[in-house]
Amino acid sequence: MGSSLPEAFVTKMERLLGTEFPAFLASYEDTRWYGLRVNTLKCSVPEFQGMTSLKLDPIPWASTGYYYREEDRPGKHPYYHAGLYYIQEPSAMAPVELLDVRPGERVLDLCAAPGGKSTQIAAKLAGEGVLVTNDIHPDRVKALVKNIELSGARNAVILNERPERLEEAFQGFFDKILIDAPCSGEGMFRKEEEMAKSWQPAWVDRYAGMQRDLLKQGAAMLRPGGRLVYSTCTFSPEENELMIAEFLGAHPEFQVVPVLMRHGFQPGNPSWVDITEVSSMQAAAAAQQLQGAARLWPHQLSGEGHFVAVLEHRIGRAAPSKQSVFPSLMTAASGGKDKAKSRSKERYGWERGLTRRQPVLDLQPFYEFMRQMAPGVPVDSISLHGEHIYVTPQGLPDLSGIRVIRPGWYMGSLKKQRFEPAHALAMGLRLQETSRFISLSSDDPAVVRYLKGETLEMPEERVQLANGMEKKKGYCLVGVDGYPIGWGKWLDGMLKNDYPPGWRWT
Ligand SMILES: C[S@@+](CC[C@H](N)C(=O)[O-])C[C@H]1O[C@@H](n2cnc3c(N)ncnc32)[C@H](O)[C@@H]1O
Numbered sequence: 001m002g003s004s005l006p007e008a009f010v011t012k013m014e015r016l017l018g019t020e021f022p023a024f025l026a027s028y029e030d031t032r033w034y035g036l037r038v039n040t041l042k043c044s045v046p047e048f049q050g051m052t053s054l055k056l057d058p059i060p061w062a063s064t065g066y067y068y069r070e071e072d073r074p075g076k077h078p079y080y081h082a083g084l085y086y087i088q089e090p091s092a093m094a095p096v097e098l099l100d101v102r103p104g105e106r107v108l109d110l111c112a113a114p115g116g117k118s119t120q121i122a123a124k125l126a127g128e129g130v131l132v133t134n135d136i137h138p139d140r141v142k143a144l145v146k147n148i149e150l151s152g153a154r155n156a157v158i159l160n161e162r163p164e165r166l167e168e169a170f171q172g173f174f175d176k177i178l179i180d181a182p183c184s185g186e187g188m189f190r191k192e193e194e195m196a197k198s199w200q201p202a203w204v205d206r207y208a209g210m211q212r213d214l215l216k217q218g219a220a221m222l223r224p225g226g227r228l229v230y231s232t233c234t235f236s237p238e239e240n241e242l243m244i245a246e247f248l249g250a251h252p253e254f255q256v257v258p259v260l261m262r263h264g265f266q267p268g269n270p271s272w273v274d275i276t277e278v279s280s281m282q283a284a285a286a287a288q289q290l291q292g293a294a295r296l297w298p299h300q301l302s303g304e305g306h307f308v309a310v311l312e313h314r315i316g317r318a319a320p321s322k323q324s325v326f327p328s329l330m331t332a333a334s335g336g337k338d339k340a341k342s343r344s345k346e347r348y349g350w351e352r353g354l355t356r357r358q359p360v361l362d363l364q365p366f367y368e369f370m371r372q373m374a375p376g377v378p379v380d381s382i383s384l385h386g387e388h389i390y391v392t393p394q395g396l397p398d399l400s401g402i403r404v405i406r407p408g409w410y411m412g413s414l415k416k417q418r419f420e421p422a423h424a425l426a427m428g429l430r431l432q433e434t435s436r437f438i439s440l441s442s443d444d445p446a447v448v449r450y451l452k453g454e455t456l457e458m459p460e461e462r463v464q465l466a467n468g469m470e471k472k473k474g475y476c477l478v479g480v481d482g483y484p485i486g487w488g489k490w491l492d493g494m495l496k497n498d499y500p501p502g503w504r505w506t
Pocket residue numbers: 092110111112113114115116117118134135136137140161162163180181182183210214
């Protein structure tokens with residue numbers, strides 16, 4: 001595809017790369033790389049390797065990442081629908097590896113849709129701490145919601161907000177922040193030829209303006225001593241080295257944490273920062289730190305083009321104050337029947353951020369469902385949005401006025417005194433946690449029929465019971481090789497399908 005690259009782009013790259021340019025250009029004739037990341041929220045890497053027939057080769061810079069062969073089409077396997085892996089371009093796995101997320105941390109993914117890096121962060125948090133994942137575009141947030149739900153993350157809050165509004169709510173709050181910035185996308189031309197066709201030189205300056213704001217806003221939300229990773233999938237120095245030099249000039253309290261240059265990673269290039277363009281002398285001085293940022297070049301490694309800078313705040317570690325999210329809606333105890341009864345008629349207060357009064361709801365059907373179907377799963381921190389019930393992560397600030405799409409793990413909704421479990425609840429559970437389930441084998445044709453939304457004949461002996469459950473009739477968690485794929489309702493030898501229409505196998 002080298003010949004279909006935009007002329008202005010080719011000229012610019014030739015000027016930047018000099019003697020390396022021919023190798024760079026030749027890489028456009030190579031085939032692209034395909035990667036997937038094992039979702040360790042659901043299964044360990046050895047467990048997955050033991051189950052899959054995919055031919056996998058490790059991606060050297062991603063602990064759970066693997067190259068797969070295009071013809072194997074892992075997106076067309078029931079395990080994909082069970083959320084056992086996420087299909088992700090190999091270079092795109094580097095930023096979260098470098099963010100160094102630890103369980104229990106508070107992490108923000110500021111520009112998150114469709115959620116590749118957010119699901120990677122969720123896996124690294126291993127269910128402890130909180131992931132706040134945001135994207136400004138309402139349509140792209142839909143894909144983010146789907147991917148977070150598929151991943152089974154229980155501790156993610158999904159927002160659709162402008163970063164300047166988040167800045168007010170989350171001053172100094174996060175341990176780690178990822179800014180995977182919107183960019184001119186030059187590194188993706190081999191993967192998405194359409195991007196090459198629509199690219200224009202003016203994009204570089206347009207995106208640079210956005211990136212400048214995002215870095216400033218991200219920095220304000222990081223706690224002292226915290227880490228911020230800035231990444232793009234573009235080559236232009238204006239969006240990469242120059243952006244970081246300017247940021248360091250304006251924020252001397254930050255420094256670049258040098259990335260270990262291995263696996264073909266190359267250092268950032270300070271000489272591409274034209275000191276006549278940066279706004280201050282400090283920025284010109286800071287440019288020297290840019291050798292610590294990493295360039296992933298398609299002619300130097302098996303992946304597409306990326307830039308990653310790891311920035312750390314250098315001043316002490318004061319913990320920000322902790323408050324709860326939606327304090328007016330929090331309920332405290334897990335679902336014992338009596339406690340549930342006494343709470344269930346409570347009138348919930350005015351929920352800030354919503355436009356209508358919270359209706360009086362009897363929560364008992366929800367607590368009863370969880371007590372019977374998933375008795376070991378804590379539901380001690382719930383919030384209500386209308387009839388919708390969520391289990392929320394602890395310790396978030398008040399999110400009044402913020403556009404919250406998911407304040408936590410979506411449990412389901414109350415309709416006419418009945419609880420209807422959400423698909424997100426199914427995907428966040430383990431089959432072993434539930435009291436009534438059907439486990440199908442991945443080579444059973446019933447799996448694809450289930451994923452297509454069909455009602456299935458299902459003999460009674462296929463319904464398995466646990467935790468003292470005696471009734472076979474009712475909601476069942478349906479699994480493939482032991483991993484949930486959704487709900488069904490069993491009655492008299494038939495399994496009524498609850499797989500959501502928008503998720504169906506096509
Ligand atoms: C490179 S993509 C993110 C890819 C994502 N991190 C992943 O791994 O799947 C950049 C995203 O930034 C979003 N975006 C653009 N401007 C934004 C802004 N000002 N605040 C937050 N998100 C923004 C876009 O909608 C887009 O989804």
